Amino acid sequence: MLMNNFKEQLRALPNKPELHLYILIDFAQDPQLLAALERVTPDTQSRCLLKDARDSEDLSKVAPHLATLPPYEDDSKLWISLLRKGAEFPASFTLIASASDFATLYAHLAQFTEIILPDGEEKYFAFWDPAILGTLVGQKDDDTLYIPYPVLSAPQRTKLLTGISAWWYWSRYGALQQIKDADPQSVSDHVVLPLKLIPVQEEMLVEASVPDHLLGYIKENQPQLLMNLSAPEQYERIKKHLLEARHLKLFGMQDMVNYICAALIYGDQMQKNSTVTALLEKVKRKEMNLAEALKQFPQ
Numbered sequence: 001m002l003m004n005n006f007k008e009q010l011r012a013l014p015n016k017p018e019l020h021l022y023i024l025i026d027f028a029q030d031p032q033l034l035a036a037l038e039r040v041t042p043d044t045q046s047r048c049l050l051k052d053a054r055d056s057e058d059l060s061k062v063a064p065h066l067a068t069l070p071p072y073e074d075d076s077k078l079w080i081s082l083l084r085k086g087a088e089f090p091a092s093f094t095l096i097a098s099a100s101d102f103a104t105l106y107a108h109l110a111q112f113t114e115i116i117l118p119d120g121e122e123k124y125f126a127f128w129d130p131a132i133l134g135t136l137v138g139q140k141d142d143d144t145l146y147i148p149y150p151v152l153s154a155p156q157r158t159k160l161l162t163g164i165s166a167w168w169y170w171s172r173y174g175a176l177q178q179i180k181d182a183d184p185q186s187v188s189d190h191v192v193l194p195l196k197l198i199p200v201q202e203e204m205l206v207e208a209s210v211p212d213h214l215l216g217y218i219k220e221n222q223p224q225l226l227m228n229l230s231a232p233e234q235y236e237r238i239k240k241h242l243l244e245a246r247h248l249k250l251f252g253m254q255d256m257v258n259y260i261c262a263a264l265i266y267g268d269q270m271q272k273n274s275t276v277t278a279l280l281e282k283v284k285r286k287e288m289n290l291a292e293a294l295k296q297f298p299q
Contacts, residue, residue, distance in 0.1 A: 003074065006083055006168065009178050010072055013097060013165050021069040022096040022105060023082070024049075024128050028062040030092040033085075037067060040078050044068055045102045049113050050124065064113075064128035066106050069095075090130055090170035097166045108163055116196040125195070127160070130169035130177075135208045136160070137179055144171045146239055147208040151201050157181060159188035159195075173232050210256075211238045217257060218264075225264040237264065244270070248284045255290045262294055273298065 013019060025033050038044045046067035053059035072079055085092060098105050115125035127133050134142045137157050138150025150157060158181055161167065167179040197205070215238045219226060226234050241263040245256050263270050270276055279293040 003080065003083055005176050007072065007074065009166065009168070009176075010097065017099045019097045019099055019165055020101065020105075021072060022098065022102070023067050023069050023093050024096060024109070025065045025067065025093045026091060026128050027060070027065060030089065031061055033092060034065055034067055037069075037078075041070055047106055049106070049110055049128070051110070051113075064126075066102075066109060068102055086168075086170045087174040087176070090172055090174060094128065094130055094133065095168040096164055098164050100163045105163065111193045112160060112195065114194045116194055117202055118197060118199045122194070131172060131212075132205070132208070133167070133169055133179070134171070134177060135205070139177050139179060142171045142175070142177050144173055144175075144235070145208070146211050146242075147204050149204070151204045151208075152195075154186040155188040155191050156195060158186040159191040159193075162188065172235065211235060211242055213253075214238055214242065214256060214260060218261065222261055222264075225261060248280060248290075249286075250283070250290060258290055258294060262297065266297070269298075 023037070027034070034044075034046055038046070044067050046065050048060050048063050048065050050059065050063040053063035069082075070076070070078065082093075082095075086095070096105070100108070112125055112127060114122055116122055127136060131145070133139075134145050135147050136150065136152050137160075138148065139145065140148075152160065161179070161181040165180075169177050169179070171177055212235075215226075215234060218238070219234075226237075229237060238260060241260040242256060244263065245259040248259070250256055250259055266273070266276065270280070275296075275298055279288075279296055282288045283290050283293050
């Protein structure tokens with residue numbers, strides 16, 4: 001199925017001029033993938049995207065690398081292995097089809113590796129992370145995204161996707177996602193690089209990462225609360241309870257962690273137990289804080 005989906009999407013693309021295929025590998029997630037690729041295809045071109053990492057061996061080990069791929073073939077062991085790996089380890093890499101040669105695509109993507117925050121601070125812009133990439137463009141087919149709306153404006157999306165015929169990633173549950181510019185008529189000539197985010201864009205990106213931060217914290221500190229849930233169920237449960245916490249106007253990290261832990265313990269009783277619901281209503285009305293309410297939860 002994975003092979004068929006990718007093959008159909010690839011062959012549906014305009015191929016004049018001929019398209020080249022590339023892989024954008026996140027070394028922080030899979031530091032061995034490029035070496036494995038080079039063993040199979042010794043003529044592979046590759047380069048680290050982060051300029052600061054080119055002279056730093058330590059940083060280079062966790063930085064994104066762009067590399068060329070051979071043409072797609074149905075019976076290619078390399079392609080079968082890549083598509084299977086993408087579904088099993090979605091954070092490892094993304095795939096790109098472009099009419100641009102390696103040097104041109106590399107120069108284009110390298111322009112986006114840094115971003116300016118509203119306060120003027122410069123940060124790495126990790127679009128090579130599939131979850132961030134999907135959030136940036138507002139990938140409509142990816143129902144695993146916590147923020148389902150595009151962070152980038154239409155001109156910014158067009159600028160990012162210039163010269164890219166298609167960009168594939170796998171959702172966190174292994175579903176193949178194909179990105180194409182949703183608004184090809186959007187004018188991007190006035191978009192200045194590096195991109196500068198406005199406050200609402202920064203807030204969306206920060207919010208998009210909150211479920212993963214909460215999940216990671218609870219896994220480390222209260223792993224028993226998640227042990228009977230599969231990885232997809234864990235993330236979906238965290239998202240669900242985070243939205244409930246937001247509804248109660250809880251925004252501090254400690255309050256969100258405490259609410260989610262309580263929800264994992266009490267389950268449906270968070271909405272059905274009259275004592276619990278009354279206490280949570282007082283929290284919402286700011287008549288007591290969450291810590292005080294939790295002390296009065298039924299044992």
